[in-house]
Amino acid sequence: xxxxxxxxxxxxxxxxxxxxxxxxxxxxxxxxxxxxxxxxxxxxxxxxxxxxxxxxxxxxxxxxxxxxxxxxxxxxxxxxxxxxxxxxxxxxxxxxxxxxxxxxxxxxxxxxxxxxxxxxxxxxxxxxxxxxxxxxxxxxxxxxxxxxxxxxxxxxxxxxxxxxxxxxxxxxxxxxxxxxxxxxxxxxxxxxxxxxxxxxxxxxxxxxxxxxxxxxxxxxxxxxxxxxxxxxxxxxxxxxx
Ligand code: NAP
Numbered sequence: 001x002x003x004x005x006x007x008x009x010x011x012x013x014x015x016x017x018x019x020x021x022x023x024x025x026x027x028x029x030x031x032x033x034x035x036x037x038x039x040x041x042x043x044x045x046x047x048x049x050x051x052x053x054x055x056x057x058x059x060x061x062x063x064x065x066x067x068x069x070x071x072x073x074x075x076x077x078x079x080x081x082x083x084x085x086x087x088x089x090x091x092x093x094x095x096x097x098x099x100x101x102x103x104x105x106x107x108x109x110x111x112x113x114x115x116x117x118x119x120x121x122x123x124x125x126x127x128x129x130x131x132x133x134x135x136x137x138x139x140x141x142x143x144x145x146x147x148x149x150x151x152x153x154x155x156x157x158x159x160x161x162x163x164x165x166x167x168x169x170x171x172x173x174x175x176x177x178x179x180x181x182x183x184x185x186x187x188x189x190x191x192x193x194x195x196x197x198x199x200x201x202x203x204x205x206x207x208x209x210x211x212x213x214x215x216x217x218x219x220x221x222x223x224x225x226x227x228x229x230x231x232x233x234x235x236x237x238x239x240x241x
Contacts, residue, residue, distance in 0.1 A: 004031035008070065008073050013078035013080060017177030022207040023047040034066075038053050048067075080102060128149045137236065154169075169224045172205075177203055197240030198240050
């Protein structure tokens with residue numbers, strides 16, 4: 001019997017990178033997984049892909065009503081992005097709204113909507129970042145958003161105390177995904193350089209962390225997992241060959 005047989009999981013941001021790998025990993029362990037993203041056509045079977053824009057309350061409500069109708073055991077909030085790698089002087093109203101709406105409000109909204117459906121033994125996993133633990137230059141908005149994810153995770157841990165629902169933040173360092181392509185607004189060359197001369201982690205490495213957290217015995221809550229590429233000690237410090 002697989003570890004997650006009979007469990008139902010929702011994974012946001014399941015069309016790419018960490019969310020996609022996590023959704024597949026949960027499915028391999030026997031869970032029925034419903035993945036959400038704005039590009040659901042990129043979500044591969046056996047994960048059921050459904051349209052979800054976490055910045056749009058109506059989209060979130062529709063998604064949760066369909067995906068959690070028969071109860072829910074695991075919510076993985078992986079949808080997220082950064083925009084730009086510039087000094088805060090260059091920040092714009094639009095970028096601030098997009099990053100904070102996606103990474104913070106979207107994650108909070110999905111958690112609030114899913115909570116009433118979570119069965120006893122349920123688990124919420126938030127995708128944080130080492131950016132939510134230590135600031136680095138020219139990433140103010142992203143850093144702010146991930147500090148908020150960390151704050152929200154620990155605040156909710158307090159409110160859930162005494163209930164049989166677990167909560168974890170997984171805080172990765174450098175993972176090679178489409179993240180940098182999005183951050184640099186499609187500039188492939190700049191995105192490629194982020195992973196040049198360093199063995200970054202893979203989305204599968206992070207999926208393993210999520211799997212570890214959700215397969216502990218019910219009395220064990222993994223509060224946080226911090227994982228970095230071996231050649232990285234912080235958001236600002238990476239040794240490249
Ligand atoms: P990615 O490959 O670009 O994946 C991002 C995912 O988020 C995509 O599936 C995207 O789907 C989804 N998404 C973005 N906006 C959305 C919205 N409004 N509604 C629904 N889904 C949305 O990047 P990734 O590296 O896997 O990032 C996943 C998470 O890991 C993020 O929270 C990121 O902050 C975090 N993280 C990444 C790294 C890293 O080095 N890569 C390190 C630490 C933490 P659609 O575009 O189809 O909507």
